[in-house]
Amino acid sequence: xxxxxxxxxxxxxxxxxxxxxxxxxxxxxxxxxxxxxxxxxxxxxxxxxxxxxxxxxxxxxxxxxxxxxxxxxxxxxxxxxxxxxxxxxxxxxxxxxxxxxxxxxxxxxxxxxxxxxxxxxxxxxxxxxxxxxxxxxxxxxxxxxxxxxxxxxxxxxxxxxxxxxxxxxxxxxxxxxxxxxxxxxxxxxxxxxxxxxxxxxxxxxxxxxxxxxxxxxxxxxxxxxxxxxxxxxxxxxxxxxxxxxxxxxxxxxxxxxxxxxxxxxxxxxxxxxxxxxxxxxxxxxxxxxxxxxxxxxxxxxxxxxxxxxxxxxxxxxxxxxxxxxxxxxxxxxxxxxxxxxxxxxxxxxxxxxxxxxxx
Amino acid sequence: xxxxxxxxxxxxxxxxxxxxxxxxxxxxxxxxxxxxxxxxxxxxxxxxxxxxxxxxxxxxxxxxxxxxxxxxxxxxxxxxxxxxxxxxxxxxxxxxxxxxxxxxxxxxxxxxxxxxxxxxxxxxxxxxxxxxxxxxxxxxxxxxxxxxxxxxxxxxxxxxxxxxxxxxxxxxxxxxxxxxxxxxxxxxxxxxxxxxxxxxxxxxxxxxxxxxxxxxxxxxxxxxxxxxxxxxxxxxxxxxxxxxxxxxxxxxxxxxxxxxxxxxxxxxxxxxxxxxxxxxxxxxxxxxxxxxxxxx
Numbered sequence: 001x002x003x004x005x006x007x008x009x010x011x012x013x014x015x016x017x018x019x020x021x022x023x024x025x026x027x028x029x030x031x032x033x034x035x036x037x038x039x040x041x042x043x044x045x046x047x048x049x050x051x052x053x054x055x056x057x058x059x060x061x062x063x064x065x066x067x068x069x070x071x072x073x074x075x076x077x078x079x080x081x082x083x084x085x086x087x088x089x090x091x092x093x094x095x096x097x098x099x100x101x102x103x104x105x106x107x108x109x110x111x112x113x114x115x116x117x118x119x120x121x122x123x124x125x126x127x128x129x130x131x132x133x134x135x136x137x138x139x140x141x142x143x144x145x146x147x148x149x150x151x152x153x154x155x156x157x158x159x160x161x162x163x164x165x166x167x168x169x170x171x172x173x174x175x176x177x178x179x180x181x182x183x184x185x186x187x188x189x190x191x192x193x194x195x196x197x198x199x200x201x202x203x204x205x206x207x208x209x210x211x212x213x214x215x216x217x218x219x220x221x222x223x224x225x226x227x228x229x230x231x232x233x234x235x236x237x238x239x240x241x242x243x244x245x246x247x248x249x250x251x252x253x254x255x256x257x258x259x260x261x262x263x264x265x266x267x268x269x270x271x272x273x274x275x276x277x278x279x280x281x282x283x284x285x286x287x288x289x290x291x292x293x294x295x296x297x298x299x300x301x302x303x304x305x306x307x308x309x310x311x312x313x314x315x316x317x318x319x320x321x322x323x324x325x326x327x328x329x330x331x332x333x334x335x336x337x338x339x340x341x342x343x344x345x346x347x348x349x350x351x352x353x354x355x356x357x358x359x
Numbered sequence: 360x361x362x363x364x365x366x367x368x369x370x371x372x373x374x375x376x377x378x379x380x381x382x383x384x385x386x387x388x389x390x391x392x393x394x395x396x397x398x399x400x401x402x403x404x405x406x407x408x409x410x411x412x413x414x415x416x417x418x419x420x421x422x423x424x425x426x427x428x429x430x431x432x433x434x435x436x437x438x439x440x441x442x443x444x445x446x447x448x449x450x451x452x453x454x455x456x457x458x459x460x461x462x463x464x465x466x467x468x469x470x471x472x473x474x475x476x477x478x479x480x481x482x483x484x485x486x487x488x489x490x491x492x493x494x495x496x497x498x499x500x501x502x503x504x505x506x507x508x509x510x511x512x513x514x515x516x517x518x519x520x521x522x523x524x525x526x527x528x529x530x531x532x533x534x535x536x537x538x539x540x541x542x543x544x545x546x547x548x549x550x551x552x553x554x555x556x557x558x559x560x561x562x563x564x565x566x567x568x569x570x571x572x573x574x575x576x577x578x579x580x581x582x583x584x585x586x587x588x589x590x591x592x593x594x595x596x597x598x599x600x601x602x603x604x605x606x607x608x609x610x611x612x613x614x615x616x617x618x619x620x621x622x623x624x625x626x627x628x629x630x631x632x633x634x635x636x637x638x639x640x641x642x643x644x645x646x647x648x649x650x651x652x653x654x655x
Contacts, residue, residue, distance in 0.1 A: 057452055059459075135637035141451040142396040146587055147636050150629040153584060157629075161622030275580065279459055286456060314471070321463030328457045329442065332450075 004215055007294060008208050015200040019193060031196045032187075033308040037301055038199030039261035040281075044300040045206055045293055046253025047281050052291030053214065054246045055226035056137060057145050059278050060152030061254050066273030067128060068121045068255025069262035070159055073171040075117035076263075078164075079109040101175055114177040118259050122252055129251035130244070137243045149275065156273040170269030177263035185263045195264060202260070203297070206253060210293055222246065226291065276317050283324040289334025299335070366496045368613045374502045374571065376609020377509045381564040382586025383593065383601040384516070385557035391533035391596050392553035395454040399438070399462035400561060401583025402469075407431050407562025408574030409469060412478040420483065424566045428559050435558025439551045462579065469576040480569045501570050508567050512560060513602065525552060533596075581625060588632035594642030603644065 022030045047061050080098065083089045089110075092098050097116045100108050112120070136147045159165050166172070176186025184191060185198055213219055224232035225239050233239050262268040271277070284303055288296030303320075306312065312319045327334065382400060389397045411427035418426065442457055449457075482489065483504045490497045519526040531539040532549040540546050565574060572578070589608050593600030608628055615627040635642065 055452075057455065136633075139636055139640065142455060143591075143636055143640060145398075145455045146396070146584075146591075147633055150584065150632050150636075154626050154629050154633075157623065157625050161620060161626075276463070279463065282456065283460075315467070317463060318467035318471075321460050321467060325442065325457055325460035325464065328453050328460065329446075332453050 004211050005208070008204055008211065011207065011297075012204050015197075015204070019196055023193070028192060030309075031192050033305055034301075035192075035196045035199045035264060036261060036308055037304040038196075038203050039257040039264065040304045041203050041297055041300045042206055042257035042260075043254040043281055044284050044288075044296050045203070045210055046250035046257075048285045048288065048290075048293050048296035049210055049213070049222075050246055050250040051282065051285050052289075052293075052296070053219070053222040053226060054243050055229070056243055056247065057282065058148045058247070058250070059145055059275065059282060060148035060150075060155070061250070061281050062273050062275070062277035063152040063155035064125055064129065064251040064254035065258040065261075065277070066155055066159060066268070066270075067125050068258030069268040069272060070165055070171065070258075071121035071124050072114070072117040072177075072259040073174045073262050073268050074165065075112040075120055076114050076175055076177075077111060077171060077173065079111060081108065081110045084110065111175075114175070114263065118177065118256075121255055121259050125251050125255035126248055129248040133244050133247040133251075137240065137247055149278075152273070152275055152278050156270060156275065159273050160270045166269075168270060170267060170272075171262075172267035174262055174266050174268070176266075177260065185260055187264055187266050199260065199264075202256070207293065207297065214293070218242065223291075276320075279324070280317075280320050283320045283327075287323060287327050287335055292334060295334060363495045368617070369610060370496065370498055370502060372610030372613030373606060374505055374609070375612060376589075376606040377506050377602075378564055378568050378572070378582070378605075379585045379589045379608055380602045380605025381509055381512065381560060382582050383589035383605060384513070384598045385561045385564075386586055386590040387596050387598045387601060388557045388560070389553050390590075392529060392550050393443075395451070395458070396587065397554075397557070398455065398458040398583065399465060399579075400557065400586060401579030401581070402462045402465040403431055403435065403558045403561030403579075404565035404568075404582050405469060405574055405576065405579035406434065406465065406558075407565030408480070408569040408578075409473055409478065409565075409576070410562070411566045412480055412569065412574065413473070415480060420480070424480075424563070427566055428562045431562030432555045432559040435554040435556075436551055438558075439554035443554075444547055444551065462583070466577055466579060473576055475576065477573045477575045478569070479573045480566060482570045483567075499571070505567050505571070508563070512563065513598075516560075516598070525549075529553060584625075584632070585628055588628055588635070591632060591635055591640070592642055594644050597642070597644060600642065600644035604642070 018034065019031065022028055022034070043061060043065055047058065050056050050058055080086075080089050080092075084093075089098075092112075093110070097113055098110050099113045100110055102108065132151055136144065136151070139147055159170075160168060176184045176188070176191075178184045179198070183194065183198065185195060187195075214222075221232065221237045221242050224235065224237055225242060229239055258268070258272070284300045285296045287303075288294075288299040303323075307316055307319075382404060385400045385403065386396060389395065389400070407427050410430050411423045414423035414426050438461055442461060443454075446453075482499075482501050484500045487499075489500055491500055491503070492498075520530055521527070528539070528544045529549045529552060531542065531544055532546050536546050539549075585608065589601055589605045592608060593602075593604035608631065611631065612624055612628050615624060619627065
């Protein structure tokens with residue numbers, strides 16, 4: 001048990017308390033938005049690693065989210081029944097990769113098992129992230145921003161213009177994702193609490209993974225890249241390799257979020273790939289304090305939840321734009337940064353001296 | 360494919376290419392003065408078109424366009440003074456995020472003011488069906504307006520930067536800000552001026568093209584990406600090369616419709632952008648040696 005694991009435990013306690021509170025207050029419907037928030041949080045903590053720790057901006061992460069979601073959605077809905085004679089399909093079928101489900105009209109449809117679809121989504125994402133990340137991460141500043149923006153736009157235009165991906169309507173009627181015989185990711189009301197824990201269990205797992213990564217040799221190397229890339233290079237840190245691997249890791253986080261949210265919602269549309277979504281993720285990371293996983297996570301929870309509940313109304317995107325500008329103008333290091341906490345700690349320790357010393 | 364169709368594609372390519380080039384010149388002016396890319400450049404184009412359409416309800420067309428351009432210039436100045444002027448050596452990442460934020464706010468404001476409706480100015484001369492035929496090639500008069508006004512604009516800009524005091528002061532700031540300041544040039548005012556200029560150019564472009572391409576609250580983003588592609592293609596900061604690059608991109612894009620569905624037209628131009636960034640970030644006309652000194 002290390003000290004850095006304490007926040008993860010605390011976080012788990014908050015997750016459980018929130019669920020109990022929501023049920024006790026008779027507002028179980030909040031859990032639905034909280035579940036969705038959880039999957040968006042996966043994108044945000046991954047992106048936070050990339051922006052905050054490796055210092056590389058990405059304006060295309062909604063693209064990875066959409067790739068994950070769309071691949072999984074397509075594979076679990078595309079009916080292979082008419083290709084049954086095909087040898088490849090036969091091979092898949094014999095290997096147990098396919099399942100028979102009932103389609104909309106009560107007929108049988110032969111589709112890929114969600115686990116296979118999820119695996120495929122992650123593999124496709126890794127492949128694309130490596131191919132794109134290689135040359136993109138050699139760029140800096142405006143060029144990096146524009147290149148990732150361009151990547152995001154390409155994904156958006158492709159899903160918007162491709163007929164078998166549903167074009168502007170997206171894909172719908174996506175079956176639930178049965179993780180275990182009794183555990184299914186789906187939007188059915190009785191499974192609400194169960195799904196809440198699946199989502200936040202994954203976020204907790206992700207946080208555990210990333211905090212461990214930060215406190216490892218890799219994490220120190222990453223921080224050195226952020227503060228002075230040339231110096232890190234001179235010290236023998238293979239900056240290019242670290243940046244690329246982190247880019248792929250954050251893409252995988254986004255894709256997994258996309259896969260699960262798609263199965264949870266039972267559908268995905270092109271808006272998930274839009275530039276505004278990517279910008280929103282960057283905004284949340286910026287508000288959280290760039291290199292601050294817990295800050296980004298908490299800001300992501302608050303803002304995504306408020307947005308999903310519709311508190312911002314038709315000013316949804318405008319709110320994120322205003323927040324982005326205000327933060328960058330007045331607190332470019334983010335709202336939740338260490339100095340602020342240190343200041344608060346000092347302030348508290350000035351009153352209760354013993355407690356302050358301990359911390 | 361026959362010659363007739365070929366030339367028709369060519370005309371369309373040149374029209375769009377000219378527009379991209381103008382957006383690219385807007386990028387370049389601000390880039391030269393400040394070293395930042397203004398991600399809100401496309402929004403100036405959208406604003407120009409939108410304001411002109413609204414004003415045209417009670418003003419004659421030339422007056423509406425003039426008023427729209429002036430309004431956009433004031434907005435450009437306000438943006439610079441409010442958001443950028445007082446920042447002390449901001450990092451590139453910070454400037455990127457701020458200009459993205461500005462573009463979101465302008466777009467959302469436009470959405471709330473004008474709604475989602477698609478608008479357009481009337482054709483400057485004639486109507487949609489007026490055609491000037493040169494041999495087998497049929498050209499809408501608006502295309503001539505677009506290319507003509509763009510040419511005049513480029514000529515005026517060249518004159519401004521080479522023969523007027525403020526233009527030369529701006530060039531001095533672009534070359535070496537410290538030295539310019541020692542000569543008594545207010546670098547900050549030059550930055551404001553660059554925003555005013557590029558907002559005005561963008562807005563005028565928005566007015567001229569709106570009869571052909573229409574204008575909507577979110578039409579700025581796509582134009583900004585295209586304009587940036589052209590700016591990079593020609594070499595960032597080089598406005599003459601931007602015109603050539605704009606024509607190249609416009610024509611390529613227009614011929615891509617031939618082999619691919621129209622929905623993927625943007626994918627083509629953005630792929631070109633990525634390709635250039637990966638292979639030759641100094642642009643096809645830029646000097647590789649000089650670009651090594653810049654931050655890519």
